[in-house]
Each structure stands twice: as structure tokens, then as C-alpha cells.
Amino acid sequence: DVISGRKVCGKYEIGACLRYLRDKQTAIDKGFYLDIPAGERIIHFIQKLKHTKDKWAGKPLLLEPWQMFDLFNLFGWKRANGKRRFRIGYIRVARKNGKTAISAGVGLYGLYAEQITRAEVYSVATTRDQAKLSFNDAAAIVKATALNKRLKVFRDSISYEATGSFFKPLSADYGVHDGGSPSTV
16 A cells, blocks of 8 residues: 555655565575564564553554554564564654554563563663653553463563563663663663
8 A cells, every 4th residue: 555655655654665575575685584473473462462541441452554564574574593684663653653552562572472581671761751651551551461460560670580581661860771681672
């Protein structure tokens, strides 16, 4: 729909779709491949989570097509060594487009679904209050879903004891933080 013009969108969205189609044709030559199950796994995981606010509270967190496209690209493309092609994703959309809930879902995916031993997941922002927005969403999601049987929510962390992993808010106004080894931010 984006490429054909049936969906009105900007040049960056069109460019991302064109790159995706081009990369599907040239991936092997460039040293990467599309791991479709990995791209689908994050989407399925997030869509099993539940909204925790407003009129959507208790309803499944259903992703819009553009959100699925972004997550699929970030998690599905791999380098020849099996590591993700993209280490950083930058999503810039207007307010009320689900950035906080999706970020919480990605954090919970990194904490729980990827099964990384001693994973360090952070919700990062300039101020502590900002960093806690996504973290608080994640904590509320855990409490509202079956994840509450496996993850423990504390005031400033969510832990997954089976792998020794945690999810914490982190901010510039909270002091200096050295020694961390983040797996998802």
C-alpha cells in the first residue's frame, strides 16, 4: 500500500519500504538474511500483552501495520553470524501513537521472551519521571497478564529470577551509571 500510493505517507516511510524490498533481493550478497520467525516472534509476544490504561484497559495490545513493520525489521533482519542487523531503532511519531506501550513491550520481550541469561533491560530518559513512564507501563502489563507468574515487580525493577535478569528505569538525573551491560534499552 505504501509503495503503490494507496496509503498516504511521507518520504521516510516510503524509503523504509523500498529499502525492505530491495534488501529482500540483495540480503545474501550484503551478508545478512531475513529471519522471519524472529521478526514475527516479537509481534506475537507484544500482541499477547494487554493495555492497562483508559478505555483500552484489559484489551489486547494490537499493533498497527506500521508498528509491525518497524518491529519486524528491527528483530527479523540478521547478520551472517546470527546477530541482529539493526542495533538501534528510531521511531518518531506524534503523541498517542503507542510509543510508551510498545517500548514497554519491547522491554518485556528483552527481559523475558529472549531468554538471555542475566539480561539487563533499561527504560532510559533524561529525567527519572520520563524513564519511569515506559517502566511503569511494563510493570502494569506484567500485573495484568500471565507474566505475573514468572516476573516479579518491585518499585524500581522487574526481575526474572529464572535467568537472573532485570528491567529498570535509568535517567541522567539519577547519577552516574558505569559497569552496566545492557541487552535491551
